[in-house]
Amino acid sequence: MPGNEALREFLRARRARLTPAQVGIPDGTGPRRVEGLRREEVAQIVAVSVDYYTRFEQGRVAPSNDILLRVGQALRLSEDEHAHLVTLVHGQIISDEGRYELRRELRWVLDAMRTPAFVLGRCLAILGTNEAARRLLVDFDARPPHERNHARWVFLDPLARERYADWDVVARDNVASLRRQAGRFPDDRRLGALVEELTAASPEFARWWSQHDVVQHKRGHKRYCHPVVGDLTVAYEAFPVSGTDDQTLYVYSTEPGSASEAALERLLR
Known part of the structure; x- marks a missing residue:
């Protein structure tokens, strides 16, 4: 079972964010040596032995789908977190270095679109943008290839802190996206190098990565503070690119008739 250390760290982090009271277990009066739930408490909820759960968390057993579902429910995993758990247990989807180039036909699609649009690849590499996206964000196409990366x-x-009204939300989402990719593509050397670079350069990245x-x-919404047209939402x-496993x-x-629509129209004139 690949990625044992990643599985162990993920489950430990999920246990740490829960309290016994949250899952209906009476908390003892003595001090707790671990933050959050103990392994034996999770085992109790999942209805397996402590030994089995310990070996599962260490990656030494191959659990059934039913066990995975019960663990996910016990740890209150979201849909994305449960999918990540399954990936860590059953292995990566792809182990090569991914595709870092954009098909020319998809480039044509981007250029034909008037609304902002771009394609992200593995490592959150920015593989292509259209004119509207370059005006709203930054001209990534004019930057060196190494700097065409959203997380970086x-x-x-x-500039990114100025451009995003909710920078901390966007930044944490970038970390969570990279963490999900690390589970899917544990052998990708570029991804590993990016994580090492950002961990060393940003205390915020290092703190959020450890979580x-x-x-x-x-789908969702983003708020921007643009120097030319002001605030807009x-x-x-997000649409997966056909024929790839790692491009979106x-x-x-x-919103039609909104101040944001008017601001975007002014920006694109």
């Missing part, structure tokens, strides 16, 4: 931009470029949060954003939709097309839109 968010954590290392002061083992995972997320896969499919966009909705985004993000398309932005604004």
Whole structure:
């Protein structure tokens, strides 16, 4: 079972965020040596022996889908977290270095779109943007290839803190996205190097990385503070790129008739 250390750290972090009271277990009067739930308490909820759960958390047994479901329920895992757990148990989806190039046909699609749109690849590499996205965010295409990375931009470029009204939310989401990718692609050397770089350069990244949060954003909203048109809120939709396992097309839109729509129109003139 690959990724045993990652599995152990993930489950330990999920246990640490829960208290016995949250899962209906009476808390003893004595001091607790571990933060959150003990292994034996999780085993009690899952209805397995402490020895079995310990070996499971260490990656030394292959649990059934029913056990995985019960562990996920016991630890109050989200849908994304449960998917991450399954990946850590059953192994990565792909072990190569991923695709870091954009198909020319998808480039044509981006260029034909008037609303902001871009494609993210593995490591949150920015594989392509259109003119509207470059105006709203930053001109990634004009930057050296090494700097065309959303996570690196968010954590290392002061401009990102100014551009995102909710920088801390966006930054934590980037960490959670990278953590999810680390579970899917544990052998990707570029991903490992990026995590090492950001951990060394950003105390915030290092702190959030250690929390083992995972997320896969499919839709949502983002607030921007743009120096030309002021504040605006966009909705985004994420579309997996066909024929790949690690590329996603993000398309932005604004509410019809809203101040954000007017601001985006001014920006794109």
